[in-house]
Amino acid sequence: MTDELAQHRKAELVQRLRQAGLRVTQPRLWVLDVLDRVSGHWSADEVLAAVRARGARLSRATVYNVIHALVSSGLVMVADAGPGRMLLESARxxxxxxxxxxxxxxxxxxxxxxxxxxxxxxxxxxxxxxxxxxxxxxxxxxxxxxxxxxxxxxxxxxxxxxxxxxxxxxxxxxxx
Amino acid sequence: MTDELAQHRKAELVQRLRQAGLRVTQPRLWVLDVLDRVSGHWSADEVLAAVRARGARLSRATVYNVIHALVSSGLVMVADAGPGRMLLESARxxxxxxxxxxxxxxxxxxxxxxxxxxxxxxxxxxxxxxxxxxxxxxxxxxxxxxxxxxxxxxxxxxxxxxxxxxxxxxxxxxxx
DNA sequence: TCACTTCTCTGGACACTGTCCAAGATACTG
DNA sequence: CAGTATCTTGGACAGTGTCCAGAGAAGTGA
Structure with missing residues (x-):
């Protein structure tokens, strides 16, 4: 991905956060980007691992905070597929x-x-x-x-x- | 409850376990009875507590074993109402x-x-x-x-x- | 009724998931 | 740019469910 594309992508994510009435922070951009980019179902810890795999520094508590914020504002959806299995997806x-x-x-x-x-x-x-x-x-x-x-x-x-x-x-x- | 009623009740539970192809054991009778008798939604630990409240001795691992057996044979139903919330009910x-x-x-x-x-x-x-x-x-x-x-x-x-x-x-x- | 086989129960250790907290850092507002 | 409200951090903790090997019980056939 070129820098220009990355900038465009980031601008889009920022806009979506603002539209949802959320503050724009790095963790929120990372989590939203990860869930958005890859199709499939993610656990909170998988999201954490994916973000960290890109070299970003992020705590587990933050991932849960961010998830709650994104879910309550409708940007991310959660499905329960069994006990203790929180499935996260982009809510497109x-x-x-x-x-x-x-x-x-x-x-x-x-x-x-x-x-x-x-x-x-x-x-x-x-x-x-x-x-x-x-x-x-x-x-x-x-x-x-x-x-x-x-x-x-x-x-x-x-x-x-x-x-x-x-x-x-x-x-x-x-x-x- | 009279002894006669208790006997009748137990016989019914035994029959239901046999019809489901399950062995008849005390823990299974206890769990089935608890879920059957009280309406509402139970967590596994609440079932454990309810059984123990009657003076029965039962381990937590057994409760989960029994739940899996009863669920897979259709005698008990499980609903997920959120992360880590396993809701158990009689599947009447x-x-x-x-x-x-x-x-x-x-x-x-x-x-x-x-x-x-x-x-x-x-x-x-x-x-x-x-x-x-x-x-x-x-x-x-x-x-x-x-x-x-x-x-x-x-x-x-x-x-x-x-x-x-x-x-x-x-x-x-x-x-x- | 008894021996035998198979299944179940037990108790503890463990893993996973999610929450809570106080302190520090950051984003937004005027 | 300062001030304020919000967010992030890292660790501790709680709740829930699984795994394991040994002991015990249920069902089967004689």
Whole structure:
């Protein structure tokens, strides 16, 4: 990346922080840049490691402070994929998650609504900020792998076919 | 509770463990009984405390072992309401959760489908065991409390009204 | 009923994740 | 540029969940 590009990039990040009403500090720029640049799901410590890998000096407490600031201002989204697994992502497009119970992989599932909240609970009087859907099961890769070994998961697959009725599908709002 | 009732109750728990293909052990009966008897959401340590409060001797590692066994056999359900917050419940009726960002309360939201998975992701080739929805926002009680103090959350409430379109509601499958 | 096999429980150590604190540093305002 | 409010730092700490080897219990078949 050239210096000019780097400057342009930084200016964009600064603008996004200001628009969110946040002070512009180095740690915030670093964290936002890391989450923004690489797709995928990050833990707080992975973000810390990524920032430090660039030679920056940053404490763990700061990473959590920054994350809280970015999340509460909507620049970063957090998904819980299990106990103690805080998944951080750039909040460019609202989406949901599929967690594989075999390999632990977390897969993004698009949400065609794209805005929050995309679902409404049956809870009169509540103010809803967002709705997050987490699917659990076995990812296509693990399904294919076990199928090639002789279909030892035949029993479980029945639950999938039994749920294929269109009235129970949200393909309409997940883009499927 | 009379002895006769206790015996009947135990027999029922034993039957449920056997039906799930699990060995019948004291810790499993205790944990299942605690989760079954009291409504609400339990952390693993709260389950441990509740079992010990009855005079039973149980280690923390065992509680986690038992929880994993009961969850994987479908007798108990787990919801993640935040980092490090494993919420345990008896899996009698499938439902979802609303987490209040002000007071932290977790509220059950009924799911009229009642079976798993109640939603399907746009993820071809995957086997889906379950879909969990977690709403975040402010619970009716916190909304009412701040409204009575003068509507200091007026800005946030706009997000609620903007999402009331029926095509973005899942009242149909949550029983609303 | 008994022996045997397999699974489960135990208690402690450990890892991971997130929070709290006071002091110092920094960003923004006028 | 000074002042103020906010942020960062590093360490200590708490909460949650996992791992391990040995001991114990449940289920099975005779």
């Amino acid at each position: 497009v609202w989406h949901h998650h599929f967690v594989c119970r075999d390999c632990g992989t977390v897969i993004d599932v698009p949400c065609v609504i794209g805005a929050k909240p995309c679902l409404q609970p049956a809870l009169p009087g509540a103010e809803v900020d967002e709705a997050q859907v987490i699917w659990r099961g076995r990812c296509p890769r693990c399904v294919a792998r076990s199928a090639s070994r002789g279909g030892e998961h035949a029993r479980q697959t029945s639950s999938r076919t039994s749920a294929s009725a269109s009235d129970r599908s949200i393909g309409a709002w997940t883009g499927g | 009726v499938w439902h979802h959760h609303f987490v209040c960002r002000d007071c932290g309360t977790v509220i059950d939201v009924p799911c009229v489908i009642g079976a798993k998975p109640c939603l399907q992701p746009a993820l071809p080739g995957a086997e889906v065991d379950e879909a969990q929805v977690i709403w975040r926002g402010r619970c009716p009680r916190c909304v009412a409390r701040s409204a009575s103090r003068g509507g200091e959350h007026a800005r946030q409430t706009s997000s609620r009204t903007s999402a009331s379109a029926s095509d973005r509601s899942i009242g149909a499958w949550t029983g609303g």
